[in-house]
Amino acid sequence: EVQLAESGGGLVQPGGSLRLSCAASGFTFSSYWMHWVRQTPGKGLVWVSRINGDGSSTSYADSVKGRLTISRDNAKNTLYLQMNSLRAEDTAVYYCAREQGGGIAPIDCWGQGTLVIVSS
Amino acid sequence: EIVLTQSPDFQSVTPKEKVTITCRASQSIGSSLHWYQQKPDQSPKLLIKYASQSLSGVPSRFSGSGSGTDFTLTINSLETEDAATYYCHQSRTLPLTFGGGTKVEIK
Numbered sequence: 001e002v003q004l005a006e007s008g009g010g011l012v013q014p015g016g017s018l019r020l021s022c023a024a025s026g027f028t029f030s031s032y033w034m035h036w037v038r039q040t041p042g043k044g045l046v047w048v049s050r051i052n053g054d055g056s057s058t059s060y061a062d063s064v065k066g067r068l069t070i071s072r073d074n075a076k077n078t079l080y081l082q083m084n085s086l087r088a089e090d091t092a093v094y095y096c097a098r099e100q101g102g103g104i105a106p107i108d109c110w111g112q113g114t115l116v117i118v119s120s
Numbered sequence: 121e122i123v124l125t126q127s128p129d130f131q132s133v134t135p136k137e138k139v140t141i142t143c144r145a146s147q148s149i150g151s152s153l154h155w156y157q158q159k160p161d162q163s164p165k166l167l168i169k170y171a172s173q174s175l176s177g178v179p180s181r182f183s184g185s186g187s188g189t190d191f192t193l194t195i196n197s198l199e200t201e202d203a204a205t206y207y208c209h210q211s212r213t214l215p216l217t218f219g220g221g222t223k224v225e226i227k
């Protein structure tokens with residue numbers, strides 16, 4: 001069974017840092033592009049970042065470019081999101097998600113999400 | 121950025137009724153449009169991919185159609201378990217984008 005389990009969320013002050021992790025199981029992790037998508041409580045879904053299977057290609061939403069960094073460790077089947085210079089508007093549930101294909105396919109599996117709250 | 125506009129924002133429907141949700145893209149995205157269902161306190165679930173392709177395990181009452189800029193998700197004979205928010209999503213170009221969602225409530 002495909003499973004994605006996020007961790008690392010919590011309360012952080014503006015300007016602070018946090019690192020999210022996503023443990024993957026049930027599939028060949030290194031074969032899949034992976035994404036981070038966030039959702040503000042009560043609001044819609046916003047794409048944050050993606051990374052290809054070997055980690056050589058990454059993309060970001062303009063709102064997070066230069067502050068958030070996506071990476072992966074295929075030996076550990078784990079996806080990461082390093083979050084620096086956090087702002088109040090980064091407050092959201094962060095989902096780790098798997099893409100079905102090579103960079104242009106739908107997201108077909110989501111984790112349960114981890115809540116990040118940026119507040120003083 | 122491709123903007124996806126869903127309508128309606130909210131729909132209150134009685135069981136067994138037919139539900140139609142539309143998603144309009146600000147520019148052509150071919151068939152790279154996918155539909156998700158999100159129930160309260162759950163993560164999204166892929167319902168329809170590439171505008172009209174059904175998925176294993178998804179009830180046959182869910183169907184999708186459209187191409188280019190105009191897309192439709194149809195739920196035939198709504199069941200109480202279908203109460204959820206439905207999102208469209210385009211994977212054609214970066215940044216990937218989602219529609220604002222349509223909340224379906226059961227009367």
